[in-house]
Amino acid sequence: MVKVDLNSDLGESFGSYTIGRDSDVLKSVTSANIACGFHAGDPQVMFKTIELALEQNVAIGAHPGLPDLVGFGRRAMAITPQEAYTMVQYQVGALKTMLEAQGGKLQHVKPHGALYNMAYADYDLARAIAEAVYHIDDSLILFGLANSQLTKAGEDVGLQVAHEVFADRAYTPEGQLVSRSVPGAVHHDEQVALKQVLQMVQEGSVTAIDGTVVPVKADTICIHGDNEQALAFAQLIKQTLLDNKVEVQSFI
Numbered sequence: 001m002v003k004v005d006l007n008s009d010l011g012e013s014f015g016s017y018t019i020g021r022d023s024d025v026l027k028s029v030t031s032a033n034i035a036c037g038f039h040a041g042d043p044q045v046m047f048k049t050i051e052l053a054l055e056q057n058v059a060i061g062a063h064p065g066l067p068d069l070v071g072f073g074r075r076a077m078a079i080t081p082q083e084a085y086t087m088v089q090y091q092v093g094a095l096k097t098m099l100e101a102q103g104g105k106l107q108h109v110k111p112h113g114a115l116y117n118m119a120y121a122d123y124d125l126a127r128a129i130a131e132a133v134y135h136i137d138d139s140l141i142l143f144g145l146a147n148s149q150l151t152k153a154g155e156d157v158g159l160q161v162a163h164e165v166f167a168d169r170a171y172t173p174e175g176q177l178v179s180r181s182v183p184g185a186v187h188h189d190e191q192v193a194l195k196q197v198l199q200m201v202q203e204g205s206v207t208a209i210d211g212t213v214v215p216v217k218a219d220t221i222c223i224h225g226d227n228e229q230a231l232a233f234a235q236l237i238k239q240t241l242l243d244n245k246v247e248v249q250s251f252i
Contacts, residue, residue: 002201002202002246003248003249004219005030005162005220005250006031006220006221006241006248007030007061007110007143007164007222007223008025008026008222008224008234009035009112009224010026011035011040011041011045011048011049011050012039012040012045014041014042015042023052024231025223025231026052026053026058028231028237029058029223029234030249031058031060031220032049032058032059032060032061033062033063033108033112034049034050034061035049036062036065037091038064038066038067038068038073039065039066039068039069039073039074039112040065040072046095046098047098047102050102053104054102059107059250059251060105060107061106061107061141062096062108062110063110063112064087064088064092064112064115065111065112065114065115066079067087072113073113073115074113074114076114076117076118077114081125081127081128082128084115084125084129084132085128087115088109088111088129089132089136092109092132093136096136096137105252106137106140107252108140108141108142108143108162109141110143110144116150117176119144119149119153120144120149121149122149123149123153126144126149126150126154127153127156127157129153130142130153130157130159131157133159134158138159140159141251142159142161142162143161144162144163144164145164145165145175145177146164146165146175146216147163147216147217148176160251161219162220162251163220164220164222165197165217165218165221166221166222166224167196167223167237168186168188168193168224168233170186170187170208171208171209173209173210173214174214175214175216186224190236193233194236194237197237197241198240198241198244200218200221201241202244202246204216204217204218223237
């Protein structure tokens with residue numbers, strides 16, 4: 001039977017600002033990527049999101065990003081590989097410690113936003129991220145966009161890698177995510193998302209924004225927790241996968 005993980009970026013509220021419907025989304029996903037305070041989240045939000053994920057038996061991952069609360073970590077920054085290394089270790093270390101204090105175990109690490117996209121093409125940056133994860137715990141799984149330099153770097157340093165695909169994002173002919181500044185970059189139509197998911201999981205390909213069919217490997221599917229339709233996407237995608245005899249489960 002085909003198996004796939006279903007993940008969502010969560011814990012992205014901050015102070016008095018609430019983003020997403022984390023408690024509801026956690027009922028449908030199998031892995032949660034929890035913000036670590038740089039692009040979103042704060043200690044209280046991190047603690048509560050960990051607590052909610054543990055209650056739902058959802059596997060937990062760290063979601064480190066660039067230090068850019070105002071831009072939600074989606075604006076590229078000129079950082080060195082060494083800076084990426086220390087940023088990732090700082091954030092992953094914080095979440096890992098909080099999680100273990102609550103009796104949990106960290107499953108994976110997934111870079112957020114611009115850091116994730118930068119690591120798609122920049123091998124040196126991707127390698128620094130992968131090494132930061134490896135040196136914390138070499139049993140952690142590194143989530144990266146399928147066909148990216150990040151997944152390659154993860155494999156090169158000896159990490160288990162999960163090739164990630166997106167239910168609610170459009171793809172370029174090169175297999176990269178379409179910039180959010182481009183119209184149509186985010187799928188809001190549930191049927192479009194469902195069709196894309198089944199193609200990626202069952203056929204190992206995705207149709208790019210220009211109609212090109214691009215090969216992809218789908219180990220884990222991301223649904224954005226800040227998308228206003230995240231809850232509906234999560235519920236429908238999970239049920240559609242199950243209806244098509246695809247087992248939905250985490251890696252641990």
